Amino acid sequence: MTAAAAFRFELTTRPPGPVAPRTGRLHTAHGVVETPVFMPVGTLATVKTLLPAEVVETGASIILVNAYHLYLRPGHRLIERLGGVHRFMRWDRPILADSGGFQVFSLAGLRKVTEDGVRFRSHIDGSEHHYTPELAMEVQQALGVDIAMPLDHVVPGDAPYEAAAEAVDRTLRWYRRCRDAAPGLPTFAIIQGGTHPALRRYHAREALQAEPPGFSIGGLSVGEPKARMWETVELTNAELPIDRPRYLMGVGSPEDLVEGIARGIDMFDCVLPTRLGRNGALFTDAGRLTIRNAANREVDAPPDPGCDCLACRQFSLAYLHHLFRNDELLGHRLATHHNLRYLARLVERARQAIRAGSFEQFRREFLSRYRTADEEARLASRRRM
Amino acid sequence: MTAAAAFRFELTTRPPGPVAPRTGRLHTAHGVVETPVFMPVGTLATVKTLLPAEVVETGASIILVNAYHLYLRPGHRLIERLGGVHRFMRWDRPILADSGGFQVFSLAGLRKVTEDGVRFRSHIDGSEHHYTPELAMEVQQALGVDIAMPLDHVVPGDAPYEAAAEAVDRTLRWYRRCRDAAPGLPTFAIIQGGTHPALRRYHAREALQAEPPGFSIGGLSVGEPKARMWETVELTNAELPIDRPRYLMGVGSPEDLVEGIARGIDMFDCVLPTRLGRNGALFTDAGRLTIRNAANREVDAPPDPGCDCLACRQFSLAYLHHLFRNDELLGHRLATHHNLRYLARLVERARQAIRAGSFEQFRREFLSRYRTADEEARLASRRRM
Ligand SMILES: [Zn+2]
Ligand SMILES: [Zn+2]
Numbered sequence: 092m093t094a095a096a097a098f099r100f101e102l103t104t105r106p107p108g109p110v111a112p113r114t115g116r117l118h119t120a121h122g123v124v125e126t127p128v129f130m131p132v133g134t135l136a137t138v139k140t141l142l143p144a145e146v147v148e149t150g151a152s153i154i155l156v157n158a159y160h161l162y163l164r165p166g167h168r169l170i171e172r173l174g175g176v177h178r179f180m181r182w183d184r185p186i187l188a189d190s191g192g193f194q195v196f197s198l199a200g201l202r203k204v205t206e207d208g209v210r211f212r213s214h215i216d217g218s219e220h221h222y223t224p225e226l227a228m229e230v231q232q233a234l235g236v237d238i239a240m241p242l243d244h245v246v247p248g249d250a251p252y253e254a255a256a257e258a259v260d261r262t263l264r265w266y267r268r269c270r271d272a273a274p275g276l277p278t279f280a281i282i283q284g285g286t287h288p289a290l291r292r293y294h295a296r297e298a299l300q301a302e303p304p305g306f307s308i309g310g311l312s313v314g315e316p317k318a319r320m321w322e323t324v325e326l327t328n329a330e331l332p333i334d335r336p337r338y339l340m341g342v343g344s345p346e347d348l349v350e351g352i353a354r355g356i357d358m359f360d361c362v363l364p365t366r367l368g369r370n371g372a373l374f375t376d377a378g379r380l381t382i383r384n385a386a387n388r389e390v391d392a393p394p395d396p397g398c399d400c401l402a403c404r405q406f407s408l409a410y411l412h413h414l415f416r417n418d419e420l421l422g423h424r425l426a427t428h429h430n431l432r433y434l435a436r437l438v439e440r441a442r443q444a445i446r447a448g449s450f451e452q453f454r455r456e457f458l459s460r461y462r463t464a465d466e467e468a469r470l471a472s473r474r475r476m
Numbered sequence: 477m478t479a480a481a482a483f484r485f486e487l488t489t490r491p492p493g494p495v496a497p498r499t500g501r502l503h504t505a506h507g508v509v510e511t512p513v514f515m516p517v518g519t520l521a522t523v524k525t526l527l528p529a530e531v532v533e534t535g536a537s538i539i540l541v542n543a544y545h546l547y548l549r550p551g552h553r554l555i556e557r558l559g560g561v562h563r564f565m566r567w568d569r570p571i572l573a574d575s576g577g578f579q580v581f582s583l584a585g586l587r588k589v590t591e592d593g594v595r596f597r598s599h600i601d602g603s604e605h606h607y608t609p610e611l612a613m614e615v616q617q618a619l620g621v622d623i624a625m626p627l628d629h630v631v632p633g634d635a636p637y638e639a640a641a642e643a644v645d646r647t648l649r650w651y652r653r654c655r656d657a658a659p660g661l662p663t664f665a666i667i668q669g670g671t672h673p674a675l676r677r678y679h680a681r682e683a684l685q686a687e688p689p690g691f692s693i694g695g696l697s698v699g700e701p702k703a704r705m706w707e708t709v710e711l712t713n714a715e716l717p718i719d720r721p722r723y724l725m726g727v728g729s730p731e732d733l734v735e736g737i738a739r740g741i742d743m744f745d746c747v748l749p750t751r752l753g754r755n756g757a758l759f760t761d762a763g764r765l766t767i768r769n770a771a772n773r774e775v776d777a778p779p780d781p782g783c784d785c786l787a788c789r790q791f792s793l794a795y796l797h798h799l800f801r802n803d804e805l806l807g808h809r810l811a812t813h814h815n816l817r818y819l820a821r822l823v824e825r826a827r828q829a830i831r832a833g834s835f836e837q838f839r840r841e842f843l844s845r846y847r848t849a850d851e852e853a854r855l856a857s858r859r860r861m
Contacts, residue, residue, distance in 0.1 A: 181795075
């Protein structure tokens with residue numbers, strides 16, 4: 092059975108409309124995922140610092156890998172010969188791939204976009220590549236992922252209307268080519284259009300024609316004001332059918348998860364929890380905790396007393412502080428584990444609240460306690476590499 | 477009961493003489509250690525990259541921490557207030573501390589040695605410190621370790637006889653002060669003397685007067701020829717009572733473990749397995765395996781098929797190669813785990829062979845298969861920091 096044939100989405104609570112919180116289930120060739128869900132990022136076929144069993148322990152049910160990175164190194168054909176990316180990295184749960192569109196347009200050098208595809212230079216060794224919609228799908232097929240993304244034409248968040256419109260039309264044409272190239276993969280449509288409401292609506296409506304198994308909202312959380320981002324999510328979701336999953340790409344702070352879920356988003360991914368973990372910042376219901384702060388030097392208590400992760404169950408904040416002051420890798424591991432566990436628990440709490448009909452209350456209470464990180468930190472995390 | 481009162485060593489096989497392989501048991505306040513034993517190094521109260529439970533999984537029964545490093549950061553009094561180093565790092569098995577003598581003389585700056593102690597500048601922040609035998613013991617007492625080392629006066633391996641002799645006499649005087657300062661700690665005597673046979677013999681004989689609970693052989697594996705090192709170990713051990721444990725400091729390559737055990741050494745420690753692991757080199761019975769070698773790119777088999785470690789049980793060499801080529805921390809973890817497991821299995825194999833009376837055969841077979849690492853790599857690992 093192909094990944095496409097195995098793929099199905101069902102709502103488990105009925106939302107009142109297209110822009111409202113909902114719970115659901117993604118059925119894939121490697122198992123079921125309860126939504127809303129946060130997907131840890133395993134760019135290079137490893138969720139940084141963690142073993143697969145530890146990622147499972149955090150409560151993660153699906154992870155993301157990146158087609159661009161794995162195409163460049165070690166190469167998708169090598170992974171295919173070794174049995175696919177699940178076997179390669181020893182992860183037997185669902186995997187979603189990002190096509191690499193965002194990476195080609197943000198990391199690679201010397202880009203030249205034509206109707207055929209994108210010519211770029213590798214950010215690793217400068218080698219020249221021609222990445223096409225067909226190649227992006229060939230890569231994902233070889234990896235053997237459960238959910239695929241099409242190659243999209245990404246323009247900067249502040250691109251003028253004309254440029255954004257051209258990219259939207261190209262992304263629509265490329266989507267048809269992606270579907271044709273890999274009928275065995277469930278390939279979401281990525282909706283672009285910057286923060287131009289008309290373009291977003293247009294892209295969503297046109298994308299519908301191809302009956303995608305799901306929708307990704309791209310090009311957000313790249314520096315635009317938060318209000319603008321949520322406005323865009325709302326007007327996009329308003330166009331989408333209720334019964335298809337919606338994936339908000341590259342978004343993953345706790346407050347953004349809650350706000351996205353409030354607007355009917357089902358799936359999220361972001362490097363934020365793993366990257367912040369390596370930098371020594373922990374998510375808590377009160378906001379971010381900076382492990383290196385001198386005040387934590389002698390705190391003989393778990394970093395986050397309400398948490399049941401490996402770090403909080405076993406170690407003191409004082410010990411984590413010591414590890415980070417000395418750049419010990421065990422600190423990176425423990426903080427990464429905590430942040431992923433935190434987000435897995437957060438979406439679980441959201442799902443429970445939705446099922447109980449009390450999501451609005453949950454959201455209000457959560458946001459009233461959560462101290463948002465400053466804008467600078469948010470911007471630093473915007474890349475979804 | 478003090479750590480000193482809990483400490484006891486018993487031989488479980490009777491060696492024919494003082495320079496012969498033997499098995500034994502170290503009884504400590506935190507449990508029993510079978511010898512010969514390799515002690516993983518947890519300089520800063522963490523065995524780099526690993527959780528305590530994982531260190532146990534490798535088969536390690538005792539680890540080493542460093543008094544010099546923990547005195548500087550986070551400070552021994554802080555660790556004492558947090559319940560001691562076992563509780564701080566969540567390791568409930570025996571811990572041996574190195575006094576910091578070697579580190580003061582190799583890492584710190586602007587040293588001035590007087591009869592009272594050593595004045596030095598911290599390698600971290602340049603702050604000035606006066607480290608005395610009494611302070612070294614105060615630190616180890618505050619940490620709450622199971623086996624302590626005295627402060628020794630360390631001179632370079634190629635120091636002339638006069639300088640080495642002066643350091644030996646000072647180390648003898650300092651040892652008495654250490655014992656007086658911390659009667660509750662089982663404090664080994666460290667035997668110095670460079671590669672001057674007369675000095676080594678003198679130091680060993682004089683040290684015996686104080687009836688130390690064990691003996692450490694210091695100042696070796698610092699660049700001298702291997703033959704010289706083993707000659708020195710032999711003539712030192714020849715002076716020591718059979719029924720006291722002998723610890724060869726800073727030695728830890730597989731071939732050196734086997735050669736040391738052959739000469740009646742009971743305990744070893746070295747940063748080599750953890751450091752090599754982070755650099756992508758694995759111990760195997762055939763010698764070191766360099767993970768990054770291009771030949772390993774597509775090897776769909778465990779790195780070391782005979783090994784039962786986390787890495788070899790679960791992952792392919794191709795995947796480890798991929799992790800190291802991309803500097804992924806999971807690779808560091810897995811390779812560290814393998815190397816510690818390898819040495820734990822090696823000493824277990826040696827113990828079995830000694831018990832079976834077949835150690836000489838084991839040694840011959842092992843050394844005939846093991847391809848020794850080049851001298852350069854050996855020298856790079858000589859520091860016991
Ligand atoms: Zn936690
Ligand atoms: Zn192994």
